[in-house]
Each structure stands twice: as structure tokens, then as C-alpha cells.
Amino acid sequence: MDPRDLAAFQPKQLEEVNRDVAGKRAHDAEGDSDQHASKRAAVMSRDDPMYDDDGEDEEEQEKLRILRQIQEDKSEVRAFDATTMKKLALGLERKFTANQQMRIKHPDEPLKFMESEVQLHDEIKGFSVAATAPQHYGALIRLNTPATLIALLGHENTDIVVATINVLQEMTDLETSTQGIEQAAKFADALMENDFFDTLLPSLDGLNEARKDEAEAIHNTMSIIEHMIEMRDTMGETLVLNTRVLPWLIARIKRRYGSNTLYASELLAMLLQQSEKTKEKFGKIDGIDALLQTLARYRKMDPASDEEAECMENIFDSLCSAILLEANKARFMEAEGVELMVRLLRQRKLSRFGALKVVDFITTEGEYSRRAADIFLEQLGLAALFPLLMKIPKMKKFATYKGSEGKLEEHVVSLLASLLRELRDTDRPRQRILAKFVEKNFEKCVRLAELHEQHSQLLQRCERQLEAEREHARAQDEVIDEEYENEEYLDRLDNGLTMLQYVDYVVAEVVDGLGDEMRSEMIRIFKLKRANFEEVKTILEDYAENTGEADKEGTFGHRLLQLARTVVGQHSSEPEPQTSATPEAKKEPSDK
Structure with missing residues (x-):
């Protein structure tokens, strides 16, 4: 078989195998059903004088057997301990090893490693039960299970990758992990030590977001990032400085708006609030220019939905956080950021309110505030500012901006105050502002x-x-x-x-x-x-x-x-x- 056939053996073949297995089970069930039907045909009505209640006794015994099984299952759940966690880890390792051996042994014959692939997929899905006992994650760390899970992220089959991402999302979710938070943080550290994101992020390139499960895997990847940020105060900075998470998020935001763009913008805004070092790294990888290019789309059009409007607002917030660093203010000025913000203001689209906030931020204080104020006047920004002073329009169309009129009004007056402060030792620019009040x-x-x-x-x-x-x-x-x-x-x-x-x-x-x-x-x-x-x-x-x-x-x-x-x-x-x-x-x- 051509090696390309092996590469092509991805989700569809696995689905076919699952369907074959399901078909066999259905066939067996159909046979059992026929047997039960003939038994039921032999059972007489209670009204028949020849009625025998042996069948009813057998049914009651079956109910008791199921009840005992349920009780045994509950006792097993209560007994979930480090030993159980170890069994889960070893079982996953065995299935992974078996699958790899079969792939190596039969590289050109997918049919021969199909069964091991299905078993591995089922084992990964079953491994999600580990998320219910984070207090025993230490057992996984000792068995180097984080490295196994990371290796699964590099699997040739995208269904395996998707299932692994889903499990990791559950295992890092502190909302469901009410116990063992410290163990969960150690588990995250173990992932980081094994270059987790260096394997995870490239594996996402092969996913098709048109498919619901694969789009969900990308969403779950961002959930993992968020969970890690929340585990420890310094984790966000660690992710930015030691992984490619930041450029990956920027690249996603620069794309045409899609189902996962909003989440990416939320994470970016969160990371840029972490520390000065995150802002510095953001500036060095041309993050300022990337955000300006993204916002330029909204110069002549409004977002198509509330979600996209919220995404746009997150991008403006990220820009405001970034330019708190003086070096990023310089990058913003060099990229003609003030000029773009004035153009957004003058177009009178929804983006003008985010632009207003950005100009307010950059003119408030610092080395570049005076130059920003000069450019604002040169670009005729007053023509857009004073109408907003007189009245902030009601935000009816987009839920994100409803009720924000007071905050926007504050930005208007704050910007006006900044312009008067920065230009108080000049004559002509200052008189242009004062003339408006007459x-x-x-x-x-x-x-x-x-x-x-x-x-x-x-x-x-x-x-x-x-x-x-x-x-x-x-x-x-x-x-x-x-x-x-x-x-x-x-x-x-x-x-x-x-x-x-x-x-x-x-x-x-x-x-x-x-x-x-x-x-x-x-x-x-x-x-x-x-x-x-x-x-x-x-x-x-x-x-x-x-x-x-x-x-x-x-x-x-x-x-x-x-x-x-x-x-x-x-x-x-x-x-x-x-x-x-x-x-x-x-x-x-x-x-x-």
C-alpha cells in the first residue's frame, strides 16, 4: 500500500471502524432480540389458566442482579485512589504502545492496525475519569503520564489528537476539580516541562474547523490555556515567555472572524494584563501592528454580530494594555496608530468608541502623549470629539456596548482634558480647542x-x-x-x-x-x-x-x-x- 494511504487514514477510517463494530454489536443484539422474542412468545398471559410465574421470577432476579451491579459500580467510584489512577495510566500506556507497534509493523496496511486504533481512542475517552480525582495527579506525574499524553497529541490520527485535547481540558479545569488544586498545578508544570505547547499548537494545524468536533478541540485548547493562567499568578508570563502561545493567539485574531476568534481575543486581553514582560514580548513580535491591521477592517463596517463586537472590544482593550508600556507607545506611533484611530472616530461606526479609548490612553501621560495630541489635532480629530461631548449615541444594536454611555462620556472628557494639558504651552493648537467653546x-x-x-x-x-x-x-x-x-x-x-x-x-x-x-x-x-x-x-x-x-x-x-x-x-x-x-x-x- 502506498504510504500516502496511511497518512490518509485519519478520522473517516476510524469512524468506519466504529460503525463496523457498532454494526456487529447490533447484529448480535438482533440475534439476542430474536431469542428473547421467542421466549416472550412462549410466555402466557396472566389470565391464561396455564400461566406459570417462573418467567416473572427470572425477570425479578435480573432486576436484582442489575441493582447489585449498580451498587458495586458506586463502591468502585468511592474507592477511586492512587492505585486506580495508576491502573488508568498503565492501561493508557499499554494501548498506546500496542497501537504504535502495530503501526510500525504494518505501516502500509491500515486495516491491520485499525482495531488497536479504536481501542486506543476508547481508552483515551475513558481516561477522562481521571479529572474527577485531581488529588491523585501525583501518581500520573510519577508514571510520566504527562509525556504520554503529549506524545498522543502528535498522533497521525486527528481523532486521537482531538480526544486527547478534550481529556486535557477536563483535567486542567479547576472549576470541576474542587480538590487537589495544587496537584493540578503540578500536573500543568509537568506538561510544561515536556514542551507541551510545542507539540500541541502544531498539531492543531491539521484540524478542520468546519467540523464541529475539531473546532471544539481548538476551543478546548484555549480553555487549557485559560485554566493554566488561572492556576498560578506567574503562569501567564511563563506561557508568553517560554511558549508560542502569544503568536498563535495573534495569528488566530488576524484571521477572518470565526467561531474561536472571540475566545482568542479574550485570552490575549488577559495575558497582556499579566506583567510588563508580557507587554514587552507582545511588542517585539509585532503585536501592535497586527492589532492595528485587524482593527482597520472596522473602519467602514460594523461587526456582524454581538460576539464579533465583543471580539473587537477585546482587541481595543488589548491595545490599551499594550501601550501602557512606553516602548509599545513608540511602536504604536511609528505604525501610525493615532492616525488610524482618528479615521475610525471620523467614520462614525461602532469602532469609534474603542478608538476613543485608545487615544485617551496614549494622550494621558508619558513621553509620547504630546506628540499623540499634536497628531490628533493635525488629523482633525476635534471634528469627531466635540459631537461626542455634546451627546453619546445610545447603544441599541450591540449588547456589548449597551449601558456603556457613561464610560464613553468619561473617555471624551478625559481626552479633552489631556489635549488641554499637553498643549497648554502652545498657542495655535490650544486656541483651536478653546475656540470650540465659544x-x-x-x-x-x-x-x-x-x-x-x-x-x-x-x-x-x-x-x-x-x-x-x-x-x-x-x-x-x-x-x-x-x-x-x-x-x-x-x-x-x-x-x-x-x-x-x-x-x-x-x-x-x-x-x-x-x-x-x-x-x-x-x-x-x-x-x-x-x-x-x-x-x-x-x-x-x-x-x-x-x-x-x-x-x-x-x-x-x-x-x-x-x-x-x-x-x-x-x-x-x-x-x-x-x-x-x-x-x-x-x-x-x-x-x-
Whole structure:
């Protein structure tokens, strides 16, 4: 037989063998059925005077026999111990060895090793019972079973590979392994020591995702990766630095969206949150460029489903995590990442909200934030930003984004604050931003006043809740220490304070940039919207204090304190503002 016939002996032949075995069993069962039918024909009705109850006694005995068997099976389950685990491991080893010997002996005659292949397949499926006793994984490690399982991943038959992946997925699943978590982690270490992923990932290349079982095997591979990450805090970094898991995930994400792309994007986002080293490795293997290429698909089209929308969001999150590293910011800038994000923003597709978050991240701080802010203005990003300041559209089509309007609004104001901060020592770019606040009868200033009042009310409700909790803590003689106060501050940030810091900083910069007339106009607008302009000073002083650098000249904290005292703090001594006040701003080219 041609060796190519052997290579071709993969899943279909194994299925045929299974069908032949099943057919034989069905034939035997049919024969038994005929015998039982003739016996049943001989059994008389209870109403017949010649009725004999011997048949009924025989049936009752059969029921008792089955019941005893069930009880024996239950006792065997209860007796599952290291010895049982050892028997499983040795049985798997024997079947694997027998199959390999038959393949070597009859390389050109698949029919002669079919039976051993079927037996090996059944043995692997039965081995999944080992997952119910992770506390005995130590027995498997001592018998070097991890190496056997890895060798099975390189088997010529994809059905064997798929079955092995499924077993490993169950064995590493800590949700089902309620006991022996430490043993499960040691089992994972043993897999890693035997170059597990070096064998597993290449074996997936031969799988056809159009087939349900093979697509499921790829999904289970990613489950194994997730389980390993969850076993130990350092495991994610180990996977990234010592295996090809990271480039494999990137390659899957770059493909056209499919059934397993969402899971791959979730794992990538998870890994990039692990450590600085994972971000560094990601940048070195051109991960930034790969994500930008993937996101460019959504410049003129929306995702086709909620799942694809969630996948796109995961990719944006991965990009945000990656550019927290300065070296990756440089790669992002070199790949013209800001330019792409502005194009996504201006197209007004779903991708603009992820792009908004990325630009917010890269302009927040660091060596490249100033350059990113310049590019954003050069690419006419303001034309896309200010409409979002005025109103975040409702997310009705995609479940992933429903209810996220508040978070997106925060990114808008945060980005606006970053642009004013980064460009405060320039003239023309800064004036382009400030000019927007004068347009259309100060509508942007009105929006800032509305946002201030909205989040001030939210913060006040939070303060009342925190005070009630403090009273309860004092009644229980709990210590109000620094840690307790830090937790309170975090609660305030989550309940209005963060947004107030951004909004009020923008208010102060606008007043500072456009002079006394704008101060008067801003006070008038705040009064119109029932917002307290005095709170702006309080918020900025608290913001400055919490930066830890308010007393250092030239720092952002010092700038906040300066704005609070010299810009906002002067308004109380001024006369009632005139409604006709119209601050002038230098005319700049349109951002449309």
C-alpha cells in the first residue's frame, strides 16, 4: 500500500471502524432480540389458566442482579485512589504502545492496525475519569503520564489528537476539580516541562474547523490555556515567555472572524494584563501592528454580530494594555496608530468608541502623549470629539456596548482634558480647542455645566452613603485608618469624582485661556444650570492634593492648584455677569 494511504487514514477510517463494530454489536443484539422474542412468545398471559410465574421470577432476579451491579459500580467510584489512577495510566500506556507497534509493523496496511486504533481512542475517552480525582495527579506525574499524553497529541490520527485535547481540558479545569488544586498545578508544570505547547499548537494545524468536533478541540485548547493562567499568578508570563502561545493567539485574531476568534481575543486581553514582560514580548513580535491591521477592517463596517463586537472590544482593550508600556507607545506611533484611530472616530461606526479609548490612553501621560495630541489635532480629530461631548449615541444594536454611555462620556472628557494639558504651552493648537467653546452660543460650556451638576449630585449621594457607613463603623468600634479612608476615596472616584475632576479641569483651562469675559459667562451658565461654580475650586484643590505634586512647580498638580486659586477663585468678587458677554477667540481653520 502506498504510504500516502496511511497518512490518509485519519478520522473517516476510524469512524468506519466504529460503525463496523457498532454494526456487529447490533447484529448480535438482533440475534439476542430474536431469542428473547421467542421466549416472550412462549410466555402466557396472566389470565391464561396455564400461566406459570417462573418467567416473572427470572425477570425479578435480573432486576436484582442489575441493582447489585449498580451498587458495586458506586463502591468502585468511592474507592477511586492512587492505585486506580495508576491502573488508568498503565492501561493508557499499554494501548498506546500496542497501537504504535502495530503501526510500525504494518505501516502500509491500515486495516491491520485499525482495531488497536479504536481501542486506543476508547481508552483515551475513558481516561477522562481521571479529572474527577485531581488529588491523585501525583501518581500520573510519577508514571510520566504527562509525556504520554503529549506524545498522543502528535498522533497521525486527528481523532486521537482531538480526544486527547478534550481529556486535557477536563483535567486542567479547576472549576470541576474542587480538590487537589495544587496537584493540578503540578500536573500543568509537568506538561510544561515536556514542551507541551510545542507539540500541541502544531498539531492543531491539521484540524478542520468546519467540523464541529475539531473546532471544539481548538476551543478546548484555549480553555487549557485559560485554566493554566488561572492556576498560578506567574503562569501567564511563563506561557508568553517560554511558549508560542502569544503568536498563535495573534495569528488566530488576524484571521477572518470565526467561531474561536472571540475566545482568542479574550485570552490575549488577559495575558497582556499579566506583567510588563508580557507587554514587552507582545511588542517585539509585532503585536501592535497586527492589532492595528485587524482593527482597520472596522473602519467602514460594523461587526456582524454581538460576539464579533465583543471580539473587537477585546482587541481595543488589548491595545490599551499594550501601550501602557512606553516602548509599545513608540511602536504604536511609528505604525501610525493615532492616525488610524482618528479615521475610525471620523467614520462614525461602532469602532469609534474603542478608538476613543485608545487615544485617551496614549494622550494621558508619558513621553509620547504630546506628540499623540499634536497628531490628533493635525488629523482633525476635534471634528469627531466635540459631537461626542455634546451627546453619546445610545447603544441599541450591540449588547456589548449597551449601558456603556457613561464610560464613553468619561473617555471624551478625559481626552479633552489631556489635549488641554499637553498643549497648554502652545498657542495655535490650544486656541483651536478653546475656540470650540465659544461656538454656537457657548453650547460646549453649557454641556460642561450640565456634566458638573450631574456628577456633583452623584458624588453627594455617595458622600451620604459613606457617612452612614462611617457612623455604623464607629458604632461597631471599627478603626477608621488610612486604608479605610483610601477605600472611601476610591468609592468617590467611582461615583462622580473622577468625572468632576476632568470636567472642572477643562472648565478652568477654558476660563484661563479666554479671560475674564469667559469667567463671567461660565458663572452665568453654571447658575443657569443650577450648578455651583464654587465647587470647581474645591474639586481642583482636592485633585491637586491627591496628585502628590502640588508644591512642585511645573507639574500637573501645581497647575491644578494654580488654576483653583488664580482663575476659579477670583469669581466671587466680580460683579454680576452680563448676558451679552461674548469672549473672543482667535479664528482657526475649521475642523470639519
